[in-house]
Amino acid sequence: MMKVKDIIDDLGLTVFSGKSGLERELTGGYVCDLLSDVMGNAQTGQTWITLQTHRNVMAIASLKDLAAIILVKDNKPEEDTLKQSEEEGIPILGTAEDTFTIAGKLFNLLKNQQ
């Protein structure tokens, strides 16, 4: 099983916060910017790729027990989002790439691990 820390170098991700959660196991990915949809459909252990930076992102990641969050297109987490990520130990990662590109790369990475 891959861990969050295993994708950081391969995907060239920035770690914004939640370092204590880098050992979390990663089962797959989920891509959506509608938080209501993520709340309904994301599965435990997935990495969530989004452009949303509001603190509710962390509320939902915690509720669904997601492995990590990847913010796309150089989006930075808001201050209280960062704080909550630290508290929850769910890492927020970042990339300059867009959702399509980073999701494709993560998909391949996970596929090759199987």
Added chain:
Amino acid sequence: MKTYRADLHIHTVLSPCGDLDMSPGKIIKKAKQQNLDIIGITDHNSTKHCSVTQRLGKKNRILVMMGAEVTTREEVHCLAFFEDIEKLSQFQEFIDVHLPSIKNKVDYFGHQVVVDENERILEEEERLLLTALDVGIDEIERKVHDLGGIFIPAHINRPKYSLMSQLGIVPPGLKAEAMEISKHIGVSEFLKKHQEFKDFGFGLIRSSDAHYLEHIGEVFTGFEMNSASFAEIRLALAGREGRKTIAV
């Protein structure tokens, strides 16, 4: 105390999706027919029809709450109201800074025109109003409150462009004078579905979100208060000093 009928969410012809008949003059006439005492003028990301509508409202003994329906970065629609023209124009400046410069495509989205009381076109808004500001909901809420305004997330239970669709849950600590629920659901039905709102501390209002004349006043909220004014409305939304709102 008297109960005033208020429909606080009405679009004008300035909103691209607003019908061409939604001129300030016709809106006031229709509001009068519908026995409304208070209306809110809330175009998408623009306040430019508020002052003319307020002037016409005064002549017809209708209080016009001046504001806008802003779209946050998260694509949450929120109503914002301001007490006077000066505060309103400061908020318009904030919108102008934060609204991305995307040209409206009239054929696709519709006309965005500012008219006077005689329905003469004064200005055509070139920038597409139907898009999101580049600032998040928390910053917009702070701006509205810095200007002494009233902040009300719109149609929060709608499956799109709402607090609940875009942000999943009501952000803990969000400061809002009230929440608007959509016209398609009654308050008791809403509270049955969303128990978490029962003791939430937010007043609930319902409004028409009218884009066509015939929808104005179709749904409204009762305000029990001493007079129709911005300050009294604030008290009623907070349920203070014996004032209250009655939404069914």
